[in-house]
Amino acid sequence: MPAEQILSNARLVLADQVIHGSLLIRDGLIADISAGASSLPQAQDLDGALLLPGLVELHTDNLEKHMSPRPGVDWPSASAVLTHDAQIVAAGITTVFDALSIGDINPKGKRMQQLGVMLEAIAEAEAAGQTRAEHRLHLRCEVSHPQCLELFRELVEQPLVQLVSVMDHAPGQRQFARMEKYREYYMGKYHLSPAEMD
Structure with missing residues (x-):
């Protein structure tokens, strides 16, 4: 990775807005964010793509x-x-x-x-x-x-x-308030026989 990289003509997703602009990366860190496209020849044109944090x-x-x-x-x-x-x-x-x-x-x-x-x-x-x-x-x-x-x-x-x-996936409460639904769901999901479910 070069010591300095310019990403230009991008839709930059910031904390509170999305702007059309350029991003300068120096030594692996964001050094500057500016509105508009960069005119520098070494700038990489992102053609309006979204650039957002990980x-x-x-x-x-x-x-x-x-x-x-x-x-x-x-x-x-x-x-x-x-x-x-x-x-x-x-x-x-x-x-x-x-x-x-x-x-x-x-x-x-x-x-x-x-x-x-x-x-x-x-x-x-x-x-x-x-x-x-x-x-x-x-x-x-x-x-x-x-x-x-x-x-x-x-x-x-x-x-x-x-x-x-x-x-807590214990039967008889929350998502499985009815025991028969608990049995039906897990027997189907894990292909269990009634005896295995018991």
Whole structure:
């Protein structure tokens, strides 16, 4: 990257307005924002494209899908993190809170097995400078899971953990006030027999 770069003829999304203008980047930092197109020959013409700050994603289960892309398939964790990172950056996200669930409703699910593996893979990729987005962790604590508190205590001090949410998917309340709806939803979602659901 050059020491100085000028992005011109852009719609710059600022904190309180969108302006047609130019942006000067010096040593990787924004040095100046000005209205109008730059007349300097080294300016890169963005042809009126939007130029906005990087987006922050507070919750994504995207990494889980890369770890297990299909039933019975476990993808290498380092490759899964880098593929997830590439998709995040391609969407304009520069900071992502990767959601890791403590607890799983699906008896066939791999969330609990993959929890430590995902955390380690993200931490290693971040430490090695392999990610392009800034990765942080969002612990999703399923309070009805028997290991929730124990695992939370183990993980909460990890440096990348910066967001925690408490979830309660117990039947008979909130989204599943009626038990039959709870059964219907999870039997359909996870292809469970009535006995497995019991």
